[in-house]
Amino acid sequence: MNANLSYTIDSLFGPPSDLINITAFLETTSKLNPDSTTDAETFIPDLVNECSVDDVCNTLSEVWSNPTLSAYIITDHERNVTSLHHHTQKAIKASRKTSNRDYMTLSHEVSDLQKNLDGISLSSFRLNTDAVLFMRTPKYSDQNTLKTLKTSLSCNTAPEGNEAILIISIHSKVSWSPSYVNRTSQHAFLSSQTLYDIYSSIPCVTRGFPPDAGLQDEKFSGCVVCIEGHAYSNEVQGGGANYAKKLMQQMEISNRKDSGNITVAPTSLKDTRLSSLSLRVGEPYWLMHQGNCEHFLVIDRIRLRHPLDPPIGYPLTLHIAPPILDLCRACARVPAVxxxxxxxxxxxxxxxxxxxxxxxxxxxxxxxxxxxxxxxxxxxx
CATH class of the missing domain: 3.30.1490 (Dna Ligase; domain 1)
Incomplete structure (x- = not known):
């Protein structure tokens, strides 16, 4: 890993949590809550009602379902953000005062909505010049090509016993800057699933290349995942490449100082359940497959399975970012084919x-x- 990529990784992720042993986590939570299948609403209704935000959700749903109101909210927000950036770029330190709106020029329902917004007494509700420090433009990876959860057809049986759910994001290098990574997808896995389930769930463009590209050869069919000092490789039939061993050989040849910190794992990807691992939240774990295609696995959350979670279909795909298409090198106008x-x-x-x-x-x-x-x-x- 080069220095620029290491700096990018440190700036995008972390700081990581302490090691979380998944098995110990399940044992501890099962003692605290023996009946994990019981819905919380059946024994703490008062707390649920007190923490309910249904009234806020209903109001927001009514506004966003109205095309006139939602268009007004979006336009007004963009105008405020543009004004804030304009004031900041000119180094105007004075606080921005909210301009008086001419309610007579607005429709009746829009003017009522704006009066309700102006009547909110929270001082943190309105944007000020200091808010620019916490704003960023929308990223390409913020977009989601999925309209609903994408389930896996390979898991049609409901899990048995106490299960944990791991939310894992997949980050990949971008073609326009090899030292930068971008989130490409996010998935939900059961603790009873394996590292191979993670590998097979990654939506990677290299899997779509035709056979004449040469990536279907056995020497490119391997995979290695480095987790907490262990290199896990998949089982390759026909005597193909063992990526974990080849990684160790390459590190010895290049005289890497950290070569002694990584060892070949005793189990393969298919034999390694997530429940047998100790993982850190926020730590990027390196994955390589298809010769030199690299990804980073980041554990976002580890939690118990809730009764309202989908009973089958794991791993669930929660997010897939639109792929960044390479432009034609001749005209530089349309995507290459x-x-x-x-x-x-x-x-x-x-x-x-x-x-x-x-x-x-x-x-x-x-x-x-x-x-x-x-x-x-x-x-x-």
Whole structure:
């Protein structure tokens, strides 16, 4: 891992928690709550009613379900944020006063909504110039291509006994900056599931490449996950590459100072249940597969399974960010659809081109030129 990537990892994640032994966590919670399947509403109704926010949710739902009101709220918020950034850039230290709105120019329902908002007495409700320090523009990874939870067809039976749920985010390197990582997906796993379930759930573009790309070869079919000083590898049939052992060999060749801190795990990905591990929340765990495709697994939460959680379908996919498409290297306007390897007419190899640019180039007379279609992204939705 290079220095720039290490700095990025330290700035994006953490500080990590202490080690959490999943088995000990389940044993401790089972003693505190022997009947884990009992809904909390059956024995603490007063607390549930006191903490209920149904009235706030109903009001918000009524506003957002009204196109006129929701459009007004969004437009007004964007105008306020733009004004705050404009004032800050000009180094205006004076606090921004809320301008008087002309309620006569607004429709009746919008003016009533704005009067209710202006009547809120909370001083923290309105944005001031100091709020700019805590604002950020929307990230690409904030968007979710999923409209509902995506369940797994491989798990159709309800879990038995006390189970923990682990919320895990997958972060990947971006093509435009190899030293930066971006969240690509988020999943919910049961503690009885394995590391291989995590690996097989990752929506990675390298799995969509056609066979002629060469990534289906046995030497690229391996995977390694480094967790708390242990390198877990999957079982590769036919004598393929054992990524854990090859990782150790590579670290010895490169004389890495931390080579002694990582050992080959005694169990494979398929044999290692999450309940047998001790994990840290907020710690990025490194995963590599398909030759050199890297990801980082980050444990966001570890909690008990709630009766309202889906009974089957784990692992659940909670979020998938839209894939960042590489633009054509010729026109730099539309996404590329093919990768051309070995063509001397192009300035680089491989070269990513869109369909019209490749058709305008025409086929090459050199037999060694290989044209590989880039994967489609239909499996991400």
């Amino acid at each position: 093919c990768s051309v390897v070995g063509d001397i007419r192009l300035g680089e190899s491989p070269c990513l081109l869109c369909g019209p640019c490749w058709r305008n180039m025409g086929p090459s007379d050199i037999k060694e030129v290989v044209v590989i279609a880039l994967p489609e992204y239909t499996h991400f939705s």
